[in-house]
Amino acid sequence: MGPVAHGGHCVARVDGRAVFVRHALPGERVVVEVTEGTEGDRFWRADAVEVLAASAHRVPAPCPVAGPGGCGGCDLQHVEVAHQRELKAAVVAEQLRRVAGLDVEVTVEAVPGDVDGLRWRTRQRYARLPDGRTAMRKHRSHDLVPVEDCLIDAHRPPATTVHDVGFEVAEGGFWQVHPGAPTALVDAVLEALDPQPGESALDLFAGVGLFSRFLLERVGDAGRVVAVEGEPAAARLIGVNAPGAEALTGDVAATLAGADVAPEVDLVVLDPPRVGARREVVEAVVARRPRAVAHVACDPAALARDVALFAEHGYRLDGLRALDLFPMTHHVECVARLVPGGRS
Structure with a gap:
């Protein structure tokens, strides 16, 4: 698996085509399932559905619906919180280098009120299933996933x-x-x-x-x-x-x-x-x-x-x-x- 990219994906290459893979980490070997894209497209989107060789920074996602096919709200629950910040820093630095031509060292800082990356979102909107249960949408979809307790909801x-x-x-x-x-x-x-x-x-x-x-x-x-x-x-x-x-x-x-x-x-x-x-x-x-x-x-x-x-x-x-x-x-x-x- 290649480097992290803007948007929470990692970049893989398949026959010269870029594949933007969610739920992966740089350096991992994974099995991916293509979620968007056809043979004629310049790039595909995919989910990592099986990890063959895991990064040392991979952790079990605290939320049971945070993985492939689940809620689309969180991209990085499978990553240690400290390493999430390192990945974000890499993205900021890459954008400044590629777009603005600047070589900038970036550190992403935690802010007061953070507890293990959870329970920070003080305003949250939910969808409702026909039976009245709360739900969230899948990534890039209107499909709903039942969510009993969103773990970033404060x-x-x-x-x-x-x-x-x-x-x-x-x-x-x-x-x-x-x-x-x-x-x-x-x-x-x-x-x-x-x-x-x-x-x-x-x-x-x-x-x-x-x-x-x-x-x-x-x-x-x-x-x-x-x-x-x-x-x-x-x-x-x-x-x-x-x-x-x-x-x-x-x-x-x-x-x-x-x-x-x-x-x-x-x-x-x-x-x-x-x-x-x-x-x-x-x-x-x-x-x-x-x-x-x-x-x-x-x-x-x-x-x-x-x-x-x-x-x-x-x-x-x-x-x-x-x-x-x-x-x-x-x-x-x-x-x-x-x-x-x-x-x-």
């Missing part, structure tokens, strides 16, 4: 207090699901930016104002924070959670196109959706010549694309923290620091 609501500050979140609105995530992300962003009294900051894709609140504390009364959020219910709460921030509601790219929207700033926080910030937003950010940008990314490929765009405009990657906010899955959150000065 069975408690999210904590919306960060550094002794309470935040209001709209019903059904976005808030990080790992209990340690908001604090860890705030700390990483503030470390990346080191805001100083009197500075100005843009908080883009600002949500309910999590980062804005702590930026305001650092820049003080002489500073300025402008928050832009496209979802109206979230944007309305910025004034509640971060009083003193200037909250703008609208598409981030379109809003930044207005010349009067913070034409010059010292700092920028970018926390875009999974697709990344993309060219229009990146170019609007660099046009304001911030001394530092903190890019919060939940997808390594999108982060690498954005880092490459920043490099085109003279901003280099000057630091990266990767946080294990989604144990047992292939997902990983990164906070990248970008500063003017060419390529790293």
